[in-house]
Amino acid sequence: MSLSKKATIILEHLRKQQMLDLLNKGKRLDGRSLDEPRPLEIEIDIIKKADGSAKVKLGNSEVIAGVKVETGEPFEGLEHKGALIVTAEVLPTASPYIEPGPPDEETIELARVVDRGIRESEMLDLEKLVLVPGKIVYTIFVDCSIINADGNLFDATSYAVVSALCSSKLPVFDIQDGDKVIDTKQKQPAPITTIPISLTFAKIGNNVILDPTSEEEACMNSRITITTNSNGEYTAIQKGQTGSFTVEEIKNISEIARIKGETIRGKLKELIESGI
Amino acid sequence: MTEQVIHLIDKDGKRTDGRNIDELRDIKITVGMIKNADGSAFIEFGKNKIIVAVYGPREVHPKHMAQPDRCVLRCRYHMSPFSTDTRKNPAPSRREVEISKVIREALEPAIILEDYPRAAIDIFVEVLQADGGSRCAGITAASVALADAGINMRDMVSACAAGKVADRIVLDVNDIEDKEGCADMPVAYLPNLEQVTLLQLDGILTKEEFNECLDTAIKGCKMVYEIQKQALIQKYFGNEITSDVKETAQ
Numbered sequence: 001m002s003l004s005k006k007a008t009i010i011l012e013h014l015r016k017q018q019m020l021d022l023l024n025k026g027k028r029l030d031g032r033s034l035d036e037p038r039p040l041e042i043e044i045d046i047i048k049k050a051d052g053s054a055k056v057k058l059g060n061s062e063v064i065a066g067v068k069v070e071t072g073e074p075f076e077g078l079e080h081k082g083a084l085i086v087t088a089e090v091l092p093t094a095s096p097y098i099e100p101g102p103p104d105e106e107t108i109e110l111a112r113v114v115d116r117g118i119r120e121s122e123m124l125d126l127e128k129l130v131l132v133p134g135k136i137v138y139t140i141f142v143d144c145s146i147i148n149a150d151g152n153l154f155d156a157t158s159y160a161v162v163s164a165l166c167s168s169k170l171p172v173f174d175i176q177d178g179d180k181v182i183d184t185k186q187k188q189p190a191p192i193t194t195i196p197i198s199l200t201f202a203k204i205g206n207n208v209i210l211d212p213t214s215e216e217e218a219c220m221n222s223r224i225t226i227t228t229n230s231n232g233e234y235t236a237i238q239k240g241q242t243g244s245f246t247v248e249e250i251k252n253i254s255e256i257a258r259i260k261g262e263t264i265r266g267k268l269k270e271l272i273e274s275g276i
Numbered sequence: 277m278t279e280q281v282i283h284l285i286d287k288d289g290k291r292t293d294g295r296n297i298d299e300l301r302d303i304k305i306t307v308g309m310i311k312n313a314d315g316s317a318f319i320e321f322g323k324n325k326i327i328v329a330v331y332g333p334r335e336v337h338p339k340h341m342a343q344p345d346r347c348v349l350r351c352r353y354h355m356s357p358f359s360t361d362t363r364k365n366p367a368p369s370r371r372e373v374e375i376s377k378v379i380r381e382a383l384e385p386a387i388i389l390e391d392y393p394r395a396a397i398d399i400f401v402e403v404l405q406a407d408g409g410s411r412c413a414g415i416t417a418a419s420v421a422l423a424d425a426g427i428n429m430r431d432m433v434s435a436c437a438a439g440k441v442a443d444r445i446v447l448d449v450n451d452i453e454d455k456e457g458c459a460d461m462p463v464a465y466l467p468n469l470e471q472v473t474l475l476q477l478d479g480i481l482t483k484e485e486f487n488e489c490l491d492t493a494i495k496g497c498k499m500v501y502e503i504q505k506q507a508l509i510q511k512y513f514g515n516e517i518t519s520d521v522k523e524t525a526q
Contacts, residue, residue: 076362077455108373120478224475234486237461237477242384244471247494251487258483 016219023207029215035256037199037211040159040267044167044275052168052190054272056160059213060150065142065160067168067190071131071181072139082129082138086115088157094149095214113238114144114157114198117227121196121235124165128191131175138170140190151214154225158198159268165190166272194230195269197261201226201253203243208253210260224250226257230265234258284442284456292453293322297446298492300436300499301407305417305507307424315425317507321413322450325405328417330425332397347392351380353414355403375411376401382415382435382464382474388428397427408454409437415464415474420504424511432504433473435464436496438489440481445488447496461489465497 019029026034038059047053052067075083088111092100103111118124129138142164144157169187176182202212202220212220221243227236234254239245245253285291295301301322310316313329336342353376357366368376379401387397399421401414412435419433439449441457454460459479465472472494481489 105373105377108370109377112370112374116478120480122480229480232483234477234481234483235479237475238378239472239475240378240381242381244385244466244469244473245475246470247472247490250472250475250490254486255483 012215012218015215019216019219020205023204023209028209030213034207035210035260037155037260037264038213040264040271042159042163042268042271042275044163044272050164051170052164052166054160054163054167054275056156056163058152058156058159058211060148061146061153061156062148063144063146063153063156063160065144065157065164067164067170068141068143069170070139070141071136071173074130074134074137078126079134080130081126082124082140084119084124084126084140084142086118086142086144086161087111088114088144088146088153090146090149090153094146098149109238109240110153110157111144113154113225113236114161116238117158117196117198117225117236118142118161118165121194121227121229123162123192123194123196123229125191125193131173131181132179136175136179136181138173140165140170149214151212151217152200154200155198155211158196158227162195162197162268163272163275166192166195166269167276195265196227196229196235197265197268198225198227198236199257199261199264200224201257203245203249208249210256224253226254226261228258228261232258232262284453285444285446291441291446291450293450295448297444298495300448300496301450303416303500303503305420305503307420307507307511313421313425315421315423315427317417317420317424319413319417319420321407321409321416322448323405323407324403324410324413326410326413326417327402327404328414328421329400329402330397330418330421330427331400332425333392333395333427334398336394336396341396342394345393346389347387347394348396349380349384349387349389349399350396351376351383351399351401351418353379353401353403353411355406355410359403359406375414378474378476379411379415379418383418383422383433385471385473386419386429386431386433386466387422388430391428397422397425406451408449408451408460409462411435411474412437412462412464416500416504420507423508431466431468431471432501433464434467434497434501434504435462435474436493436500437462438493438496440479440485440489445485445492447492459485459489461493463490463493463497465494467498467501 050066464474
């Protein structure tokens, strides 16, 4: 165990040097250019028991998202809105370094950043998901399971949530006698207003790369995740890791996120539509 | 929407607490008020009241966490149950876990960890009373507490948020503006090295608004930096020198 761990670290140092040499020439270990994401694959409706589901592959990172709908009380202070809850779990299947147990700091950050990207973009029109104002609302759970981890789980998970919500068929609930919830067995599409696209960049040395693999993440000094909506507006940002950015770098990265986000939004829509 | 506009910024451009759009809340930092800690700071940032204690460099427990080439930095951000309108469960929430992480990552670039191999530095941020922007206030106070503890640092870390309220970009978003406004962007900055070490955003901003918001937040960080310096001068050189400094400045 300790030997293999040591061997990994030596390999990482050698790989890091190779990676830095390549990056300075504008290339990456897997042949991509610095601002090129890995291939994206989406399968829709793979879990029949869920009200919506999707499996997203971003390179070798693989995430399944499932939508489940219940009714419940609204959140405090948001009495006239349905409730949306996005969670994420990195399963022990995902890599040899993951152990089962309560979520660690990184997983909590992952879930919260993905949730923030979806919530702040107001992707779902939550005001349409109210049954009895202030009392009973739709509660939409989007639970994500990361089944294989190879870097950039932020974007892979976010795309999975977006794909699952876009293709979901929500149950239609009805209210009788003021507060009794009846499932009408009918279905309705989710009230989608915009398609948020999350893009994550890693800074290695002075190079900024889009969509890092786990090898690249092992070498990064800092990370930034930027979410844009269909209008090209910024809706959520999170800087991570222990490095830093200059103001100039942030402005450049945010511009790339806007332009690349548009391309990926088109591709994501296309993949979802071809899957339905 | 119109209701909100009237509510958050009035005709004269004043905000709910009477500030201009480019004005910070009152900030007061007291250095070294926890006698047992190696370094400490108490910050009043608007209605925020936050206490930060730094312990270390000290031995790492559990020992296997120690790093042979550098120091381990640990941070806990915690809100007291009485710090919010409705009682907060004292158990650490997911929000607190995330904020602990981003505060640590905002401070780490400033600390020369290589100077303390095999040791740990612990930073405890306790929010006694919460207003908007407690993470920025926490980072600002933690940076002062680290300096007070005599930790080797490359720069101070100054933090401040900017946001969008009633279609205007404003500095230092307070609680009501955070809840009712359109966007909130906390930023931490190394004022001499000109590096951003914390950046978050929630809310909707166009490209132009985003750039303006970032510039506004940086301006706020630079203002916060002056207050941090004054607090440390006050502690270590007392009133005499402070007034000298003021005279030289004039």
